[in-house]
Amino acid sequence: MPMKKWVVLHGLFLGSTLLGLSACGGSPINAKPPGETRPVVTASTAVEESHNHAVHEFMLANGMKLIVKEDHRAPVVVSQIWYKVGASYEHIGITGVSHVLEHMMFKGTKKHPPGEFSRIISENGGRENAFTGRDYTSYFQQLEKSRLPIAFELEADRMRNLHLQEEEFQKERNVVVEERRLRTEDKPSALTYEKFMATAFQVNPYHNPVIGWMDDLQSLTLEDLHSWYRTWYSPNNATLVVVGDVQPQAVRALAQQHFGRIPPSTLPAQKPRREPPQLGERRVTVQAPAEVPVLIMGYKTPVLHTTDEPWKAYALEVLANVLDGGDSARISRELIRGKAIAASAGAGYDLSARHDSLLTLEGTPAQGQKIATVEQALREQVARLHRERVSAKELSRIKAQVTAAKVYELDSVFYQAMHIGMLETVGLEWQEAERYAERINAVTAEQVQQVAREFLTEENLTVAILKPLPISSQSKKVGRHVSH
Amino acid sequence: MSATKRLFTLCAALLLSGIATANPNIQHWQTSNGARVYFVPAPELPMVDVRVTFNAGSARDGDKPGLAMLTNGMLEEGAGKLNANAIAEQFDRLGANTSFGSLRDMATASLRSLSDEKLLQPAVETFAQLLREPSFPADALERVRKQMLVGLRHESQSPGSLGSKAFYRALYNDHPYASSSSGTMKSVLGLSRREVQAFHRHYYVGNNAVVAIVGAVTRKRAEKLAEQVVGTLSAGKAAPALPAADALQKASSQHIEHPATQTHVLLGQPGMRRGDADYFALYIGNHILGGSGLVSRISDEIREKRGLSYSAYSYFSPMAAEGPYLLSLQTKTESTEEALTVLRATLARFIADGPSEAELIASKKNITGGFALNVDSNKDILGYIAMIGFYGLPLNYLDSFIERVNAVTVSQIHDAFKRRIHPDKMVLITVGENG
Numbered sequence: 001m002p003m004k005k006w007v008v009l010h011g012l013f014l015g016s017t018l019l020g021l022s023a024c025g026g027s028p029i030n031a032k033p034p035g036e037t038r039p040v041v042t043a044s045t046a047v048e049e050s051h052n053h054a055v056h057e058f059m060l061a062n063g064m065k066l067i068v069k070e071d072h073r074a075p076v077v078v079s080q081i082w083y084k085v086g087a088s089y090e091h092i093g094i095t096g097v098s099h100v101l102e103h104m105m106f107k108g109t110k111k112h113p114p115g116e117f118s119r120i121i122s123e124n125g126g127r128e129n130a131f132t133g134r135d136y137t138s139y140f141q142q143l144e145k146s147r148l149p150i151a152f153e154l155e156a157d158r159m160r161n162l163h164l165q166e167e168e169f170q171k172e173r174n175v176v177v178e179e180r181r182l183r184t185e186d187k188p189s190a191l192t193y194e195k196f197m198a199t200a201f202q203v204n205p206y207h208n209p210v211i212g213w214m215d216d217l218q219s220l221t222l223e224d225l226h227s228w229y230r231t232w233y234s235p236n237n238a239t240l241v242v243v244g245d246v247q248p249q250a251v252r253a254l255a256q257q258h259f260g261r262i263p264p265s266t267l268p269a270q271k272p273r274r275e276p277p278q279l280g281e282r283r284v285t286v287q288a289p290a291e292v293p294v295l296i297m298g299y300k301t302p303v304l305h306t307t308d309e310p311w312k313a314y315a316l317e318v319l320a321n322v323l324d325g326g327d328s329a330r331i332s333r334e335l336i337r338g339k340a341i342a343a344s345a346g347a348g349y350d351l352s353a354r355h356d357s358l359l360t361l362e363g364t365p366a367q368g369q370k371i372a373t374v375e376q377a378l379r380e381q382v383a384r385l386h387r388e389r390v391s392a393k394e395l396s397r398i399k400a401q402v403t404a405a406k407v408y409e410l411d412s413v414f415y416q417a418m419h420i421g422m423l424e425t426v427g428l429e430w431q432e433a434e435r436y437a438e439r440i441n442a443v444t445a446e447q448v449q450q451v452a453r454e455f456l457t458e459e460n461l462t463v464a465i466l467k468p469l470p471i472s473s474q475s476k477k478v479g480r481h482v483s484h
Numbered sequence: 485m486s487a488t489k490r491l492f493t494l495c496a497a498l499l500l501s502g503i504a505t506a507n508p509n510i511q512h513w514q515t516s517n518g519a520r521v522y523f524v525p526a527p528e529l530p531m532v533d534v535r536v537t538f539n540a541g542s543a544r545d546g547d548k549p550g551l552a553m554l555t556n557g558m559l560e561e562g563a564g565k566l567n568a569n570a571i572a573e574q575f576d577r578l579g580a581n582t583s584f585g586s587l588r589d590m591a592t593a594s595l596r597s598l599s600d601e602k603l604l605q606p607a608v609e610t611f612a613q614l615l616r617e618p619s620f621p622a623d624a625l626e627r628v629r630k631q632m633l634v635g636l637r638h639e640s641q642s643p644g645s646l647g648s649k650a651f652y653r654a655l656y657n658d659h660p661y662a663s664s665s666s667g668t669m670k671s672v673l674g675l676s677r678r679e680v681q682a683f684h685r686h687y688y689v690g691n692n693a694v695v696a697i698v699g700a701v702t703r704k705r706a707e708k709l710a711e712q713v714v715g716t717l718s719a720g721k722a723a724p725a726l727p728a729a730d731a732l733q734k735a736s737s738q739h740i741e742h743p744a745t746q747t748h749v750l751l752g753q754p755g756m757r758r759g760d761a762d763y764f765a766l767y768i769g770n771h772i773l774g775g776s777g778l779v780s781r782i783s784d785e786i787r788e789k790r791g792l793s794y795s796a797y798s799y800f801s802p803m804a805a806e807g808p809y810l811l812s813l814q815t816k817t818e819s820t821e822e823a824l825t826v827l828r829a830t831l832a833r834f835i836a837d838g839p840s841e842a843e844l845i846a847s848k849k850n851i852t853g854g855f856a857l858n859v860d861s862n863k864d865i866l867g868y869i870a871m872i873g874f875y876g877l878p879l880n881y882l883d884s885f886i887e888r889v890n891a892v893t894v895s896q897i898h899d900a901f902k903r904r905i906h907p908d909k910m911v912l913i914t915v916g917e918n919g
Contacts, residue, residue, distance in 0.1 A: 073528045074861075075856050076856050114788075115778070118777070119779050122779050122850045123846050124849070124854070125855065126857075127854065127857060143857070144853065144854055144856045145856075171789075171791035175793070176794075178746065178792070178816065181745045182746060182814055185744075185745045291637035291640050291641040292641065326572065327560070327572035328569065328572035328576040332572065337568055340630070343630065343634035364634060367633045367634050396577070397576050400576070400577055401579050403598075407530055407598060410529050411529060411862050411863055412863070
């Protein structure tokens, strides 16, 4: 599917799949001599054998971080560059600018005209795409391993030499407006989620949707983009992640060759933008043409990056899994089967956000059931977490799943790179991924109960409900004709 | 959730296959009860993937649309003495993942487990039990039926699903592909437990199954694994071939009124089957026309030059019978005519003139140059061998792919599109406001 350049909407719909398209090209490699680099850390992790899956971290002199993970299973490589900018860096008036800029990054530099980036990668048999989230903007190429220099050359070029043109911008903004219609305006559950986030957060920038408010998109200017680009696209605001059948020192040299001469810039100081205490439950109703009602509940929580006590974030992660970590977890067992109240329901927690976030519960009533019944049942699940400690059996099930998932994750070089890039970009370290299983394993039943009591409280709760308005779908034959 | 999209994923995976050197070595044999097994050893990671594909998709629904999907959806709801909770607990506690799926051509059941025998053995045993002796508990059946009804209501609020269902109906008339895998409100309400049991008995049998295995097991273990998973199913019979889909005799158009800011446009006709003689010419031709993302002609005309749509594309879904050829986009209501005109003109020009030599070279480079990416994970390899097995493609399919791509000429593409693609006899579906 041609889903180039898309937004990642976080929170409720975790785990948006990020897979690129196919493209290709076999072009010549620049033969500049490698420059100087300072390896800062060279950490090896012992996931399996020592040579495979070893992670190496380097810092170029201009402040760009490079992380290389070896995976020699197949002769392929993925290169992802992660910029520390996204919707949570924006303010109202220019919401959506990070994502529109991401689209414009394919619209040419002084050296390469619009569309050429994609053509070159395509002719090299590559897949490429980009994604924007609340806390990051990331660009990637997946290639046969010998073609990595092509990706670096193009990516380095557009880090500083983007040629933003009015005419291309006008067209691309229209494309993004169409994207917003497709993803949000005409999708009642997405509209509900947007209102939900805007209600839960008044000050915290997660208030704004990643794709931007329609009015902001339509009044965005080329100068807004220029300014955003100049401010955030620099080597000292980027992490380059490479995973695949590569030699770390060779990748380091190549990165130095292409990115090493780009001067660093001064980055603006970040304001905290913390949400004040909520002081009471909030409810919002969305009325839109739809067939199926939706309930979203969210409790304000800290995340790994914002808490002084990392165990709390991991305890919340375990809590989410107690509710919704597999078909044997409580929500499936009790709400979907059991009482058969919900046709679908789930829980989610975004451990690796940059700002305080939410533990969300969501559900759709089973045929013949009411949304209020689903809400009541989910609230009862929360009350039970306050009341009772989770069982040893549940904890051991979660641990088994985490252990297995750690192996399964290695089946995708793309996902391995993604995990590293995301952690680094939200202010954590890639090593957090290595510690994940251990941290989960250390969580106790008491800790789960403690975070439930501390954060899953009524004054921290926001509830959004989609109330369907009638759709009068009808079809008509508009005539049969022989066309051109 | 649209079946079209899922199908496309499968097709795209198969289409982009082939490399000379690093191809997986596919081992093939049959179980004692006739199931065909395809195995690729992958010792690097301590895990195993198994997928069983039955020729039991919704094309076998007959006058009971939704039956294949309900049957497949019931497999985890009870087996032997295990109820749904016990089944779920068993897989979760072992760290194993399962997934089930139902498309027009096929029904699938997949298991991913660590290869440690202490985990693998019990996971495989339970998985096998689901396929062999599902108990279809009556209360679970009512619940899953209701879930399907909610699914249908979901589809009726989604312009994409509405369009896709109308597209298949118009393309296939009385062919089994016409009806949606998810059925209709009426048909789903009418399905009985007895029908589900009979469907399972008839189609979930050895001679109607293909087993794909990729992972850290030896050939000997893989043989045992295949026997464990499907060897105790009754041998049964392979499902008969599906009838051919008739070509459309004239153009038709249908508008579905739906409250939305965009109109979804779907244009197309029956396309080709797996193993079609024109496969490579049509596949590469479409790659140039609308199958290669932003660099394709359709995306260039609709999105890059005019900013009319986020996503404009075309694809073939080769299936057991002639799967659809679809050209599609979404655009704001007031641009519908303009976008459709450009789409039709782009197609017409391609059929009239064919691709340029430069376009063909670029597409070949794209398809062949990145082939290693298509087989770089156990998951990808599993998808390929399941597909090769199900559609009876040759075992050297991946090895010969690049060669066959490279052999295609501009004139072959031009000729194939002229013979096979008929813009004057296409179905047009629009979903949106004020058609």
